[in-house]
Amino acid sequence: MAESVANGAANRGREVVRPGDDVDFRPLYKQIKDSIIQQLIGGDWRPGDKLPSEFELAARYGVSQGTVRKALDELTVQNLLVRQQGRGTFVATHNPHRALFHFFHLIGKDGSRQLPSSRVLSCATRRATREEEERLDLRPGNQVIQIDRIRDIGGLPTIVERISLSAKKFSGLVKISRDGLPNTLYELYEERYGITIYQAEEYLRAVAATEREAKLLGIRPGHPLQEIARLAMSIDRKPVEWRVSRCLTDRHHYVSLID
Amino acid sequence: MAESVANGAANRGREVVRPGDDVDFRPLYKQIKDSIIQQLIGGDWRPGDKLPSEFELAARYGVSQGTVRKALDELTVQNLLVRQQGRGTFVATHNPHRALFHFFHLIGKDGSRQLPSSRVLSCATRRATREEEERLDLRPGNQVIQIDRIRDIGGLPTIVERISLSAKKFSGLVKISRDGLPNTLYELYEERYGITIYQAEEYLRAVAATEREAKLLGIRPGHPLQEIARLAMSIDRKPVEWRVSRCLTDRHHYVSLID
DNA sequence: GAGTGGTCTAGACCACGCT
DNA sequence: GCGTGGTCTAGACCACTCT
Numbered sequence: 001m002a003e004s005v006a007n008g009a010a011n012r013g014r015e016v017v018r019p020g021d022d023v024d025f026r027p028l029y030k031q032i033k034d035s036i037i038q039q040l041i042g043g044d045w046r047p048g049d050k051l052p053s054e055f056e057l058a059a060r061y062g063v064s065q066g067t068v069r070k071a072l073d074e075l076t077v078q079n080l081l082v083r084q085q086g087r088g089t090f091v092a093t094h095n096p097h098r099a100l101f102h103f104f105h106l107i108g109k110d111g112s113r114q115l116p117s118s119r120v121l122s123c124a125t126r127r128a129t130r131e132e133e134e135r136l137d138l139r140p141g142n143q144v145i146q147i148d149r150i151r152d153i154g155g156l157p158t159i160v161e162r163i164s165l166s167a168k169k170f171s172g173l174v175k176i177s178r179d180g181l182p183n184t185l186y187e188l189y190e191e192r193y194g195i196t197i198y199q200a201e202e203y204l205r206a207v208a209a210t211e212r213e214a215k216l217l218g219i220r221p222g223h224p225l226q227e228i229a230r231l232a233m234s235i236d237r238k239p240v241e242w243r244v245s246r247c248l249t250d251r252h253h254y255v256s257l258i259d
Numbered sequence: 260m261a262e263s264v265a266n267g268a269a270n271r272g273r274e275v276v277r278p279g280d281d282v283d284f285r286p287l288y289k290q291i292k293d294s295i296i297q298q299l300i301g302g303d304w305r306p307g308d309k310l311p312s313e314f315e316l317a318a319r320y321g322v323s324q325g326t327v328r329k330a331l332d333e334l335t336v337q338n339l340l341v342r343q344q345g346r347g348t349f350v351a352t353h354n355p356h357r358a359l360f361h362f363f364h365l366i367g368k369d370g371s372r373q374l375p376s377s378r379v380l381s382c383a384t385r386r387a388t389r390e391e392e393e394r395l396d397l398r399p400g401n402q403v404i405q406i407d408r409i410r411d412i413g414g415l416p417t418i419v420e421r422i423s424l425s426a427k428k429f430s431g432l433v434k435i436s437r438d439g440l441p442n443t444l445y446e447l448y449e450e451r452y453g454i455t456i457y458q459a460e461e462y463l464r465a466v467a468a469t470e471r472e473a474k475l476l477g478i479r480p481g482h483p484l485q486e487i488a489r490l491a492m493s494i495d496r497k498p499v500e501w502r503v504s505r506c507l508t509d510r511h512h513y514v515s516l517i518d
Numbered sequence: 519g520a521g522t523g524g525t526c527t528a529g530a531c532c533a534c535g536c537t
Numbered sequence: 538g539c540g541t542g543g544t545c546t547a548g549a550c551c552a553c554t555c556t
Binding site: 328342343345 | 524530
């Protein structure tokens with residue numbers, strides 16, 4: 001099994017550079033990490049897939065098991081992989097638990113955690129705004145898919161949300177949406193489009209509710225709302241989704257853990 | 260140097276439990292980690308101190324260097340230690356850079372990062388409220404020190420802040436405050452009271468400015484403000500500071516990085 | 519040059535999941 | 538029982554800092 005077969009994994013594997021090449025030398029485990037990330041980006045391994053065992057990878061890359069382990073450990077810390085003793089190492093997948101604890105930060109004042117349900121108000125294609133072009137790294141004139149929805153927590157309307165996606169990347173989504181969109185869109189991105197959301201940046205500020213938002217949320221215009229603008233990115237750090245949520249924080253608050 | 264001398268470090272070190280004791284066995288590196296954390300909590304090693312070398316620690320604990328290394332690596336990831344090749348391993352300290360990038364999350368709309376300056380409005384002792392008792396884990400009737408201040412970014416008043424501290428833990432602070440409080444309080448807690456802020460939870464919501472806040476920030480009452488309530492904790496995860504900041508987010512927003 | 523952390527190896531044994 | 542990841546060891550060599 002140690003031969004340099006001509007598949008992507010093994011080829012990239014044998015590119016590891018040993019010291020003595022001196023300039024630009026990176027530790028072996030970092031090179032292996034990069035190589036694995038490239039294979040995740042390239043789709044050689046998809047969410048849920050089982051990776052080769054540590055010994056198998058060590059043989060492919062021509063290093064010791066400990067070196068592979070260090071690479072895998074760091075990738076596990078970064079939530080790219082999941083390791084299970086006795087079973088193996090797997091590519092991380094999106095699931096409701098991760099959606100709730102990793103990507104959804106509104107919790108009840110009493111500490112209760114609950115994913116909101118969603119009602120889609122509209123889903124259509126239109127020309128991108130300047131802001132969307134910048135956020136999503138689109139060319140002028142490109143199209144976006146805009147999803148408007150309202151989200152309920154505990155049966156009460158709490159969030160008004162607008163989601164923007166590159167129409168090119170997500171072609172066919174408007175049609176799909178006619179049969180209903182799932183509550184957790186990131187699973188859809190992963191399964192239907194092979195795009196895994198891996199990290200995000202959220203920008204928060206306080207705003208006053210517009211007429212439309214007030215009507216949808218059953219409050220008065222001008223009522224303070226928590227705006228959460230999120231740029232979600234894939235493994236290769238390319239922007240995928242721009243989402244602006246305006247949340248009623250009378251019964252909930254946004255939680256951020258430092259350290 | 261391998262003898263079991265009777266100082267705290269070595270004693271605790273020799274408590275490591277090997278397998279065979281079976282029940283409740285924890286990996287050696289975890290036990291070493293715990294032991295080091297206990298010594299940080301106990302003040303045996305204080306911020307800025309240099310730890311013994313890996314070999315020295317390995318000898319004290321009676322394990323191999325690699326096992327100590329794994330403990331130190333994890334503590335470094337947790338920001339408790341800082342390692343420098345060629346110099347040694349040090350207990351992490353609070354510094355302006357950490358204050359700005361780790362604990363302060365308001366950034367300009369243009370992406371600029373800047374620590375606000377502070378003007379203390381008042382600093383006095385009073386009886387704790389019910390909320391403070393709960394947050395700071397105080398007994399009924401305990402006293403708190405309340406610091407009110409206003410913080411400017413780019414010369415413009417942006418944040419109205421109220422800080423509550425246990426009067427018992429921070430005795431003498433009111434007197435110190437007469438000579439002026441530093442802008443970054445966490446350095447003060449560390450240097451004068453030996454209390455290191457290690458982690459925090461922030462709760463965010465949108466609120467309407469009160470009369471008082473409006474006057475201080477030069478806005479109209481009812482204007483939406485970003486409330487950031489922070490519970491800051493020491494290494495032993497005991498609550499230390501309760502801080503409620505109300506921020507004008509017309510020129511700034513709060514940033515949260517996911518992953 | 520001495521001392522420190524950073525990387526890498528080779529091999530041992532254990533704990534767990536599967537079948 | 539076999540294959541997997543998890544822990545631990547002992548020792549090698551490198552890179553960096555300080556003196």
